[in-house]
Amino acid sequence: MSGPKRRPAIPVILLTGYLGAGKTSLLNHLLRHPDARIGVIVNDFGDLNIDAGLVVGQVDEPLSISGGCVCCLTDDSELEDALVAMTNPKLRLDAIIVEASGFAEPLTLARMITRMGHHRFHLGGVIDVVDATMYFDTVDTSSLPPLRFAATTLVLVNKLDQVPAADRDATVEAVRARVHERNPRVIVIGTHHARLDPTLIFDPGEGERDLRRGGSDAGEDPIQPELPIRELLRQAYAEAAGELSDEKAAEESALHRHAQSVTVTGNGPADPDAVMDFVEDLPAGVYRVKGAVLVPVGSGQRSFIVQAVGPNVYVSEAARPAAKVPTSNAEDGDLQDADSVLVVLGEGFDTEAAEATLTAALNVDAEATASGTGRRDDRSERLLHHVRLHD
Structure with a gap:
């Protein structure tokens, strides 16, 4: 156990x-x-x-x-x-x-x-x-x-x-x-x-x-109810948005752009080298990448948390199993299991190119994956190197 x-x-x-x-x-x-x-x-x-x-x-x-x-x-x-x-x-x-x-x-x-x-x-x-x-x-x-x-x-x-x-x-x-x-x-x-x-x-x-997903240690205090000030802050946010004139809202929008984001999922083991190629040299305009990937390690498979901010890459053993993400074709927000999921955030980056690159990295050809079954797989060495850096 x-x-x-x-x-x-x-x-x-x-x-x-x-x-x-x-x-x-x-x-x-x-x-x-x-x-x-x-x-x-x-x-x-x-x-x-x-x-x-x-x-x-x-x-x-x-x-x-x-x-x-x-x-x-x-x-x-x-x-x-x-x-x-x-x-x-x-x-x-x-x-x-x-x-x-x-x-x-x-x-x-x-x-x-x-x-x-x-x-x-x-x-x-x-x-x-x-x-x-x-x-x-x-x-x-x-x-x-x-x-x-x-x-x-x-x-x-x-x-x-x-x-x-x-x-x-x-x-x-x-x-x-x-x-x-x-x-x-x-x-x-x-x-x-x-x-x-x-x-x-x-x-x-x-x-x-994270605590609601069971990430806290056993015996920790349960989550305390939110303080009233949290609701007051939410109300203030909503009221501020409603008070903006059309002209002021346009100026606020121009000076306070929201981050671009792309979410990519995959099933089956991902290509760890392709994932590391992306996170170790982020495309222009990409600031941050976060998520979890299932990769081949030795003769088996393991999941890892992967995060990158600029040139800084952090990888650790995944604290929980497969991610739940919105289905790509569902309008009602239904969730599905995914073996790997990566979210890319930034400003002014090529979202289609990033999505295409990571889709290929997280969805490896099934026949190629099957051909490696039963033998040692060392393709995750680069990824494991980042895990060891923080041990």
Whole structure:
């Protein structure tokens, strides 16, 4: 009989950027999402002006907020302890955000988090917030861009609403060109008030869904009923959407685009090399890939969780069996079993090409699969290498 399965590792997202660029606005925006539960780690809580309306004493941490908890550290030597504490299943966190300005250089911090993880948490990306109105006044464009962009996976060009409409695209392109001098794989997105679609960087509500699927340890407390503030937040979201005029709604839509997504399923063992080819070198515009794949290992088959954010790939033993996904031809939302499922998220990527590539990877020719039955299969070695990296 196999031992208990691990709870899926929690993504740790590093947040960087100059003072006043909009890091706190991004945090407040994410915390207001009605389904999100986020842990936040900072050096100095006094410098982080989190909306007082979000503070509600929800969990037993130094400071609690409706979307999760805040832990204030004096230096990075306490970072690992704080991250481990936030992986407690009772907190039901979807993600942990580290406000990195007072810690080590983001490149060093990213490496530290990768080394510390051990399948409890993993690096979920490095977000840099840029002030669209000030960027070229605060940097020396005659030299290389800041080193932090070497580790950055997503740049938000914020405060675009303060830039003339005719200049917004050019501003984003100028920042993109500058960032790509250091790291051509970084995705650059324009925003205002740091309004980023949270599904691009984590899965709101995943922590609670995981417990309902039996992901918590035996004996853990049952899920507590949602606080009234959660419903108030949902109502506020709905009311804000209803109050927008047609003109304002059009502007909001232009500056707050939703992430593109593609879901691909497969039955039978997938081609692990083809899967790794995709996640290790994501197509232009693809920011994140998540899901589970069934692959041949030795003379049998095993399922693995696969996640990628920019160049960062994380693979672990699957904590649960086949996924339930909506049927492709059903309008009523019926679910079907799938041996493998991968979701691709990004901005401005070729959705048809991504779907075609992964459909081929997850649906291997049945005769080719059958011909390998009974013999050792080593095609999953690349995938297993990523599992061993975090052990």
